[in-house]
Each structure stands twice: as structure tokens, then as C-alpha cells.
């Protein structure tokens with residue numbers, strides 16, 4: 001198990017150019033399977049999940065070249081329709097290969113996806129929609145054997161605006177016969193990014209970013225050039241790190257509409273902002289304020305992925321704050337670890353009450369998922385003394401060399417493999 005060694009107490013300040021989004025890049029990589037020509041992706045995030053997804057494409061027989069942040073992917077020579085169990089276990093987004101492989105090859109074999117243990121995370125919404133669109137699914141020994149001789153457009157009503165299910169249906173529907181409409185679709189910026197990519201490849205899609213997305217199936221998609229948009233969770237993580245440590249931060253490469261709820265929460269803590277279209281400057285107050293409630297929810301609600309980071313920050317804010325986690329039922333595992341650093345957090349079911357503790361101290365703590373690990377890392381930066389944060393392998397799934405980025409901004413963080 002890798003870990004971070006952190007010496008706290010130094011402000012995180014300066015300029016940071018936000019990198020490409022994990023949650024936009026991964027579905028787009030799956031979508032490259034649908035393009036029957038070369039795809040060029042710019043601004044790729046060099047993170048563990050990205051490399052793992054490139055490996056899936058290679059294992060399927062695709063040609064993949066990565067130079068700097070530019071990936072060139074040619075899926076014309078695809079030879080396989082099965083994703084290895086080991087890979088599927090490591091990453092939630094591997095489920096998106098189901099829609100993409102079915103769209104391309106009419107067949108797919110894949111197990112139940114793993115990923116961060118933040119809840120049960122069933123895939124019933126994906127499978128139900130697929131069946132309605134003509135996919136035959138047989139589950140045997142933990143594997144889903146899927147076949148779709150004919151993919152049929154359909155009106156799909158999601159009982160929850162699942163991000164993954166909306167993406168998977170999009171991947172299948174672009175190659176369906178006829179029109180598909182997704183009702184109660186997810187509206188996250190990552191859905192918009194996937195649609196823009198598919199459209200660049202020749203797909204006919206309307207309504208992304210709204211609860212109704214209409215897709216007119218096409219016979220073939222072509223290659224495209226596309227730049228991965230910024231990672232709104234990385235941006236929020238660095239803002240929280242600076243706010244907690246009393247540093248001023250200048251973020252570039254962002255789109256402010258995509259991180260509005262995070263900015264609103266930070267404003268409530270007393271942070272001041274100067275916001276331009278693609279840049280943000282933030283100055284934290286001398287003392288962070290609390291006394292409000294946060295409820296996570298589907299976009300445009302407060303993002304569940306930011307919840308652990310915001311909880312970390314609120315441990316230092318004067319007053320009491322309540323956070324309700326409505327998206328994932330087991331996403332508070334970082335709270336106990338924050339308490340080991342001196343935080344005052346009480347959890348009851350899916351609500352956390354966080355009282356400002358006046359200051360954190362260094363400790364040995366365990367990150368058990370991606371954002372939970374990052375939350376501990378930023379808490380350690382703000383704590384007095386030395387900390388060890390275990391679980392770097394989770395953090396590396398979604399943050400590119402976070403230890404280097406934070407060190408360049410004045411933090412004292414080392415990754416020990």
C-alpha cells in the first residue's frame with residue numbers, strides 16, 4: 001500500500017492549471033470504440049484509471065498511442081468483446097464498455113464493475129434500459145453475456161438520473177435503429193462532454209445538459225479530434241486545499257458554470273472570488289465560517305464527489321454545518337479518519353454534523369476511496385505536525401501526481417510507494 005507523508009501548516013497558494021477530467025475522459029475512451037477511424041484526444045489526464053482504460057482498449061485489439069497528453073486511438077482492428085474480470089473489478093467506468101461494445105460489435109461480455117466502495121452501486125438501470133432496446137442479457141458465474149442482433153430506439157424513463165446509465169444508453173443508442181429518448185437523464189457536464197465527442201464523430205444527439213436527450217441512431221461513426229474538458233473535482237479539491245491552509249489560489253482552464261455549487265459553498269465559508277470565464281482567483285478569510293447545510297445531489301446539485309473535500313474543510317470552520325449525502329449510501333468513511341486528526345463529526349445515517357474543531361493535528365490515517373483519500377490529504381496539509389495518509393493507490397486513480405502539484409504550490413507532501 002502506498003502512502004503520503006505530509007508536514008502540515010504551509011499555505012497552498014499560487015497558480016494551478018486544472019487538468020483534464022477523469023469522469024469525462026473515461027466514457028469518451030469507451031466511446032472511441034464506436035468510431036471507425038482514428039480518434040485524437042487532447043488534454044488527457046495522466047491518472048491510473050485513464051491508463052487502465054487505455055489497457056482495456058489495447059486488450060480488445062485497438063491501437064493506442066499516448067504522447068504527452070495526446071492519445072491517438074484507432075479501434076478499426078478490434079478483435080475481442082470480453083473485458084478481463086481483473087480490470088472490471090478495478091474500475092466502475094468499465095461498465096461503459098458494455099454499451100460501446102454492443103454498439104460496435106453487437107456483443108459484449110463483462111462482469112459486475114468494481115471501483116470505489118462508496119455504496120452498493122447496482123447496474124439495474126443500465127441493464128433494464130438495454131433490455132428495452134433489444135439487448136439479450138444472460139448472467140452466468142458473475143458475467144453478463146450480452147448480445148443485440150438488432151438495437152432498437154426506445155423511450156427510456158430513468159427512475160434516477162444515473163450518470164453511468166445515461167452514458168451507457170447514449171453509447172448504445174447512437175447505433176440503434178430509430179430514435180431513442182432518455183427521460184430523466186443525468187445532466188452532469190461529463191454527459192455534455194460525451195455528447196459533444198459523439199457528435200464530433202457524426203452522431204445525431206439533441207438535448208444534452210437537460211433531462212431529455214434525443215438520439216437518432218446512425219449506421220456509422222467516424223474519427224474525430226477532441227479536447228477533454230477540465231476536471232471540476234480536481235479544481236474543487238485544490239480550492240478546498242487553499243481555503244483550509246489560508247493560501248490564495250489562481251485557477252486556470254476552468255468553466256465556471258460547471259463548478260458553481262462548489263463556489264457557492266466556498267463563498268458561504270467566507271472565501272472571496274474574482275471569476276472570469278476560464279479563470280478563478282480565490283482568497284480565503286482569516287477564519288472560515290460555517291452555519292449552513294449542504295445536500296449532495298445530481299447536477300446541478302452539490303456534487304457527491306466534492307462532499308469529502310468539503311467535509312474536510314468544514315472541520316476547520318467556525319460553527320456547525322450539516323452535510324446530507326443523498327447519492328451514495330456509504331460515502332462517509334473519511335469522517336472517522338478526520339476525527340483521528342481532531343475533527344468533531346457525528347454521523348447519523350446519511351447526515352453528518354460537522355462542528356468546527358479549532359485546528360487539526362497530524363495523525364496516521366487511511367484513505368479507503370478516491371475522494372476520501374484526497375480529503376485526508378488536504379486535511380493533513382492544514383494540520384499541525386506530520387501525517388501519514390495511506391491509500392495513495394485510490395487517490396492516484398483520479399489525481400495526477402497530486403503530491404507534485406501541491407508541493408509546487410507550497411505544500412510539503414511526499415509519495416512513498
Ligand SMILES: CC(=O)N[C@H]1[C@@H](OP(=O)(O)OP(=O)(O)OC[C@H]2O[C@@H](n3ccc(=O)[nH]c3=O)[C@H](O)[C@@H]2O)O[C@H](CO)[C@@H](O)[C@@H]1O
Nearest residue numbers: 023093121122123124125126162163164165304305327328
Ligand atoms: C466514472 C464516473 O463518472 N463516476 C461518477 C459517476 O458514477 P456512477 O455513474 O456510478 O453514478 P450514478 O449516477 O450511476 O449513481 C448514482 C446513484 O444511483 C445508483 N444507481 C446507479 C445505477 C444503477 O443502475 N442503479 C442504481 O441504483 C447508485 O448506486 C448511486 O446511489 O457519477 C457519480 C455521481 O455523480 C460520481 O460520484 C462518480 O464519480
Ligand SMILES: C=C(OP(=O)(O)O)C(=O)O
Nearest residue numbers: 092093115116305370371
Ligand atoms: C466515485 C468516483 O469515481 P468512480 O465512479 O470511478 O468510482 C469519483 O470520481 O469520485
